[in-house]
Amino acid sequence: MIGRLKDLLVALAVLLLGRRRPGGDPEAERIVPPGSPDRRAEAWVLALFGLATAGSIAFLVVYALDPLAHRTQLLGVALGVALAALGAACLVIATRLVVTEELEEPYPAEHVGDQDAVAQLVAESGDRITRRRLLTLGGAAAGGTLGLALLAPALAVGPVFDTDELAKTPWRRGRALVDEAGRRIAADAIEEEAFYTAFPEGADRETVGAPLVVVRLSPDALHLPPERRGWAPEGIVAYSKICTHAGCAIALYRKPTFPAVEPRPAFVCPCHYSTFDPATGGTVLFGPAGRALPQLPLLVDRSGNLRAAGNFSGPVGPSWWGVRSRKARGA
Amino acid sequence: MRALLATLLALALPALAAAEPPRVGIVTPNAPPGTPLRELGYQLYAGNCAECHGTAGAGVAPSQSANGTGDIHAAGPPLRGVGARAADFYLRTGYMPLARADVQPRRSRVLFTPREVDALVAYVGSLGHGPPVPRPHPERGDVAAGLSLFTDHCAGCHQVAARGGYLPGAVAPPLDEATPTQVAEAVRIGPYLMPLFSTRAISDRQLDSIVAYVEYAKRPQDPGGLAIGRIGPVPEGLIAWFVGGAALVGCCVMIGKKAR
Numbered sequence: 230m231i232g233r234l235k236d237l238l239v240a241l242a243v244l245l246l247g248r249r250r251p252g253g254d255p256e257a258e259r260i261v262p263p264g265s266p267d268r269r270a271e272a273w274v275l276a277l278f279g280l281a282t283a284g285s286i287a288f289l290v291v292y293a294l295d296p297l298a299h300r301t302q303l304l305g306v307a308l309g310v311a312l313a314a315l316g317a318a319c320l321v322i323a324t325r326l327v328v329t330e331e332l333e334e335p336y337p338a339e340h341v342g343d344q345d346a347v348a349q350l351v352a353e354s355g356d357r358i359t360r361r362r363l364l365t366l367g368g369a370a371a372g373g374t375l376g377l378a379l380l381a382p383a384l385a386v387g388p389v390f391d392t393d394e395l396a397k398t399p400w401r402r403g404r405a406l407v408d409e410a411g412r413r414i415a416a417d418a419i420e421e422e423a424f425y426t427a428f429p430e431g432a433d434r435e436t437v438g439a440p441l442v443v444v445r446l447s448p449d450a451l452h453l454p455p456e457r458r459g460w461a462p463e464g465i466v467a468y469s470k471i472c473t474h475a476g477c478a479i480a481l482y483r484k485p486t487f488p489a490v491e492p493r494p495a496f497v498c499p500c501h502y503s504t505f506d507p508a509t510g511g512t513v514l515f516g517p518a519g520r521a522l523p524q525l526p527l528l529v530d531r532s533g534n535l536r537a538a539g540n541f542s543g544p545v546g547p548s549w550w551g552v553r554s555r556k557a558r559g560a
Numbered sequence: 561m562r563a564l565l566a567t568l569l570a571l572a573l574p575a576l577a578a579a580e581p582p583r584v585g586i587v588t589p590n591a592p593p594g595t596p597l598r599e600l601g602y603q604l605y606a607g608n609c610a611e612c613h614g615t616a617g618a619g620v621a622p623s624q625s626a627n628g629t630g631d632i633h634a635a636g637p638p639l640r641g642v643g644a645r646a647a648d649f650y651l652r653t654g655y656m657p658l659a660r661a662d663v664q665p666r667r668s669r670v671l672f673t674p675r676e677v678d679a680l681v682a683y684v685g686s687l688g689h690g691p692p693v694p695r696p697h698p699e700r701g702d703v704a705a706g707l708s709l710f711t712d713h714c715a716g717c718h719q720v721a722a723r724g725g726y727l728p729g730a731v732a733p734p735l736d737e738a739t740p741t742q743v744a745e746a747v748r749i750g751p752y753l754m755p756l757f758s759t760r761a762i763s764d765r766q767l768d769s770i771v772a773y774v775e776y777a778k779r780p781q782d783p784g785g786l787a788i789g790r791i792g793p794v795p796e797g798l799i800a801w802f803v804g805g806a807a808l809v810g811c812c813v814m815i816g817k818k819a820r
Contacts, residue, residue: 409712418760420756420758420760422750422755422756423750423755423756423757423758423761424755425761480715480716481716481717481727482755483727483728483729483730483753483754483755484750484753484754484755484756485752485753486637486750486751486752486753487635487636487637487661489621489622489635490622490635490661490662491662491752491753492728492729492730492753495728497727497728499716499717499725499727502726502727502728504728514728515728516728
């Protein structure tokens with residue numbers, strides 16, 4: 230292990246300090262006029278590559294630090310510095326290191342030997358660069374870290390290996406439902422044809438399992454699965470407010486004024502119009518959602534307030550690999 | 561000069577005729593002038609509403625057999641206790657009368673005269689003890705609070721710009737023609753598939769703010785310049801790509817020309 234590390238350090242030192250022999254055939258006649266090495270420009274390029282690398286690393290660090298103030302602005306500054314430094318390095322290479330010369334000649338009809346000439350042209354154009362490998366290394370570092378910085382936000386899509394957290398909700402038997410202002414909700418206050426949002430009392434509202442949609446249906450319109458008997462006291466049903474398709478908040482409730490000829494009551498997600506039936510346990514009526522809206526069993530306590538009678542019928546939030554094999558759990 | 565006037569008159573006459581087409585589709589009772597309002601309303605109700613809403617607002621359940629003239633499958637909810645509020649809303653928006661019971665009522669031309677509407681509202685309001693027509697006070701409301709409340713309760717369907725939207729099975733209408741009274745009525749009634757909001761969900765004070773915001777949204781300020789339809793990032797992005805992008809390409813071409 231240590232021997233290998235030593236080899237690595239030596240290799241790195243050689244890479245940093247060693248100079249490459251001029252490439253190409255020394256015998257061949259030059260096409261590009263030889264330019265004098267420009268050590269200062271090379272130092273500039275290295276410095277700019279270093280700055281680009283530092284900016285990219287700063288992006289990664291800021292991205293990893295969640296509670297930072299002005300995080301978005303800092304991310305923008307870091308990415309901006311990295312991109313600007315990379316661009317400036319390219320500018321310096323183009324103007325100060327690559328030999329530039331404008332030649333005009335008629336385009337030849339035959340192309341014999343032209344490819345060799347082009348290859349020679351490319352090889353000779355870089356002749357002024359003395360620390361070629363170091364510059365390549367600097368460029369690779371800048372490009373590589375920038376690539377990592379751009380890939381890092383993909384991690385925010387969700388946990389890759391541990392999906393256990395996704396099944397946790399703050400609901401358990403006895404936890405009271407509260408409204409937006411934190412007041413407990415009396416069962417009597419839930420009116421038919423209206424639509425309410427509720428949260429768990431004394432728990433974080435920002436978690437995916439917290440918000441609920443609550444409506445009252447007439448008890449004879451309810452057709453819940455038999456194992457959910459008693460989940461809807463007085464016809465009041467509660468479901469997770471988070472759509473099982475892409476995780477938007479279900480903000481739409483349609484209720485018929487004249488049920489005989491109008492569409493049945495339904496929750497509708499405004500993002501892609503997934504439509505769920507509150508009367509049959511949140512089954513999907515329409516739209517891209519692949520599974521029913523999780524239902525929360527309710528009970529009415531002695532003072533007439535609504536409380537949870539358990540946890541959801543299934544995992545809340547947008548679907549992921551294997552979601553159907555999970556059950557909602559207490560946090 | 562005379563010929564010109566004659567031509568103008570000839571052009572204007574069809575336009576005048578088009579402005580007030582005949583009121584086809586409603587039954588107007590032959591009531592003598594001076595008929596009491598509720599009595600006129602009763603006669604209008606019998607001719608235009610009773611087929612679907614039943615005698616004295618009893619309602620008609622949908623059935624297989626046609627129960628009207630011209631094989632109409634009429635059906636409608638009972639109107640006992642809906643009050644003057646619902647009648648005022650449905651009649652003054654042109655939602656009623658409805659050609660078929662199973663289609664969404666849409667804003668359309670009001671075929672009744674204002675006095676006829678007053679008469680029908682008085683009659684339907686006298687069926688049971690329903691709520692009166694609300695009197696919102698948008699001038700007492702706060703537009704900023706109204707925006708916040710509108711976002712919470714209404715924007716899901718009507719969009720935050722109050723330009724309306726779609727949901728499965730229905731259209732949420734744009735609110736640019738809704739009067740303050742109609743907005744206040746719709747919130748409490750929940751017409752068609754719209755949920756209703758009681759005073760516990762939205763207080764009258766909050767309703768004033770919502771109405772104030774809807775009034776503002778009819779003619780919003782556009783601090784950024786062009787409104788571009790006021791429907792958000794899609795048209796704005798289109799402008800950015802086509803106008804801004806073209807300008808950038810133009811700049812590139814100019815820079816390239818100079819270097820030559």
